[in-house]
Amino acid sequence: MKFILFCEGWTEKGALPDFLRRWLNSKLPQRVGVQPVRFNGWAEMVKDSPIKAPLHLRNPDVIAVIALLDLYGPTFYPSHCMTAADRFEWAKTHLETKVNNPRFRQYFAVHDVEAWILSQPELLPVPVKKKLLAASAQPETVNFNEPPAYLLNRLYEEAQASGH
Numbered sequence: 001m002k003f004i005l006f007c008e009g010w011t012e013k014g015a016l017p018d019f020l021r022r023w024l025n026s027k028l029p030q031r032v033g034v035q036p037v038r039f040n041g042w043a044e045m046v047k048d049s050p051i052k053a054p055l056h057l058r059n060p061d062v063i064a065v066i067a068l069l070d071l072y073g074p075t076f077y078p079s080h081c082m083t084a085a086d087r088f089e090w091a092k093t094h095l096e097t098k099v100n101n102p103r104f105r106q107y108f109a110v111h112d113v114e115a116w117i118l119s120q121p122e123l124l125p126v127p128v129k130k131k132l133l134a135a136s137a138q139p140e141t142v143n144f145n146e147p148p149a150y151l152l153n154r155l156y157e158e159a160q161a162s163g164h
Contacts, residue, residue: 002032002061002063004053005020008039008041009040037052037056041074045067046095055063057104065101067095067107068108070107072147093107093125121133125159127162131159
């Protein structure tokens with residue numbers, strides 16, 4: 001049994017399956033797999049989910065298809081959706097309706113998925129982990145001035161520049 005995880009990029013494809021497996025397997029009576037399917041950004045995921053989700057859901061070993069998008073970044077929201085809550089409600093309904101299958105669920109990371117990585121610094125290389133702990137002891141305080149993806153990019157660049 002497995003979940004298919006639609007991801008919008010390389011970070012999500014590389015980091016999230018293990019992150020989710022550890023969490024799921026601690027909560028469920030039997031182990032489940034998480035198979036990532038990477039898209040080239042949010043626009044491709046929005047366009048192709050209604051085509052690809054049904055193909056995966058034909059497999060009897062697939063429990064569900066879970067799509068994960070960053071709430072911060074995409075530009076397909078209608079102009080009346082100004083708040084994070086408005087965007088979430090509209091996009092979740094819109095995307096789940098397009099797929100039209102009860103085993104498909106759309107989820108969002110409020111900033112971007114990289115915020116989840118900040119909550120598990122042990123996943124990062126030691127030089128980056130040290131810089132992260134110094135930069136933000138409380139990952140929930142990361143804001144729109146330097147969202148998590150930008151923070152991680154900066155920390156990786158700094159670690160690389162210092163020879164690590």
